[in-house]
Amino acid sequence: MHHHQQSHRTIDIDTRLVRIGAVLTAAGAVLASAGMAIGVMAVFTAGRRMIRDMDVPPTQQAAAKWQQAKEASRAGLQAWQSASDAQNGPLAR
CATH class of the missing domain: 1.20.5 (Single alpha-helices involved in coiled-coils or other helix-helix interfaces)
Structure with a gap:
């Protein structure tokens, strides 16, 4: 009878790099959210200005x-x- 031993390989992950990656990803998400918020605000402001300048209101x-x-x-x-x-x-x- 043969007993097969499986070698347990472990993955050696550099946790420092994982943390840096997570921090950079979070910082990118914050910057992207800020950029989208500024863009939405600009469009919303332009829309309000356009409606305000209309001779006849949309309603x-x-x-x-x-x-x-x-x-x-x-x-x-x-x-x-x-x-x-x-x-x-x-x-x-």
Whole structure:
């Protein structure tokens, strides 16, 4: 009977380098987060400035477009009903 002995190899890791790598990674993450925050702040500020400088605020523009859409829908329905009445006669309803 043969007994196989497995040699237990250990990995020799330089923990000093691992710590340095972790510190550099954390510092990079902090710098990246700061860069993203500055970029977001710049875009947000520009957006607010653009909205402030508009002649008509976006909420008023949206309300006007909604009113136009309702009126166009109503006009389309009336035109469709008029065309249907003209084609089928007034008693077709």
